[in-house]
Amino acid sequence: MTAYEPYYEIRIKTDDPGQREILMYFAAQSGVEGFVEEPQELVAYIPASRFDEKILQSLWEQTGINPVYSVKLIEQRNWNAEWEKQYPAVTIDDRIYIGAEFHPPAPGGLLEIRITPKMSFGTGHHETTELMLRLLADTDLDGKTLIDMGSGTGVLAILAEKTCAREIYAIDNDAWAYENMLENFEHNECRKIQAFLGGAGILESLPPVDIFVANINRNIILRDLDAYTRKVKPGGRLMLSGFFAADLPAIRNRLPGNIWHENRRLEKNAWIGIEFVRLGKKI
Numbered sequence: 001m002t003a004y005e006p007y008y009e010i011r012i013k014t015d016d017p018g019q020r021e022i023l024m025y026f027a028a029q030s031g032v033e034g035f036v037e038e039p040q041e042l043v044a045y046i047p048a049s050r051f052d053e054k055i056l057q058s059l060w061e062q063t064g065i066n067p068v069y070s071v072k073l074i075e076q077r078n079w080n081a082e083w084e085k086q087y088p089a090v091t092i093d094d095r096i097y098i099g100a101e102f103h104p105p106a107p108g109g110l111l112e113i114r115i116t117p118k119m120s121f122g123t124g125h126h127e128t129t130e131l132m133l134r135l136l137a138d139t140d141l142d143g144k145t146l147i148d149m150g151s152g153t154g155v156l157a158i159l160a161e162k163t164c165a166r167e168i169y170a171i172d173n174d175a176w177a178y179e180n181m182l183e184n185f186e187h188n189e190c191r192k193i194q195a196f197l198g199g200a201g202i203l204e205s206l207p208p209v210d211i212f213v214a215n216i217n218r219n220i221i222l223r224d225l226d227a228y229t230r231k232v233k234p235g236g237r238l239m240l241s242g243f244f245a246a247d248l249p250a251i252r253n254r255l256p257g258n259i260w261h262e263n264r265r266l267e268k269n270a271w272i273g274i275e276f277v278r279l280g281k282k283i
Helices: 017-028 053-063 079-084 127-137 155-162 175-187 200-205 218-229 245-252
Strands: 007-013 034-037 041-047 069-074 090-092 096-099 111-114 145-149 167-172 193-197 209-215 232-244 260-268 271-278
Touching: 017 034, 017 041, 017 053, 017 232, 053 069, 090 127, 111 155, 127 155, 127 209, 127 232, 127 260, 127 271, 145 155, 145 200, 155 167, 155 175, 155 193, 155 209, 167 175, 175 193, 200 218, 209 218, 218 232, 218 245, 232 245, 245 271
Parallel strands: 096 111, 145 167, 145 209, 167 193, 209 232
Antiparallel strands: 007 041, 007 069, 034 041, 090 096, 232 271, 260 271
16 A cells, blocks of 8 residues: 555635534544644545545535535645654553654653554544543453454554453454554554454454454444444443544443443543443343
């Protein structure tokens, strides 16, 4: 997978934080792979092979926002170099340091994860990734098995290996993200992660696990939630994010209370990360 794939740049006039969150949420479901927030504009990037003007019209209809915007094709370029200009390292709860190869080493005492930024989702900058990292960091993963659905950069899977998970399965249906996660697994010297290119159908070939994590988006989670829950052992944990707190009831209604207990939740800027524990009953 080349790092020089052409992209469309969509510049949306808005300085409203609420509008930006809504636009990013729905745009990510439509194939947009990266965002840059400027003072007066939200800039979105989508691979040229995925772009269609109908995507934008659908986005305005879904959000009820009809902004001033412009679209242009960006010449093929080294996206790594572009992201280096505006890609700071991230520290989560003074415990986890996420940086690229061009960042300095982690300060002493912090667990270090190296992520090469190639527009895959999961660098620790977005609220949902941060929330999932915090949930995982507060979980005893020693000897546990884990599925990371919609793995993106693989950052959650990498954290799981670095905190002593025994066996990890990382899945993403995007070829670009898949290649990126493989690179990141190599950079972090991961040996316990099995990577898969595909969607929820991959789960049929995998065993039930102790922990299932999915940081994707509301619609995909609702569509595939039954497949996810079948892969969680009794007593196991299901951690979900990628959606707003306001979307939680729709997901909660799909998880019967006599089977799934809400254990922990974290929220930031209207986004939510939530953990359910499967009780010792059959679905």
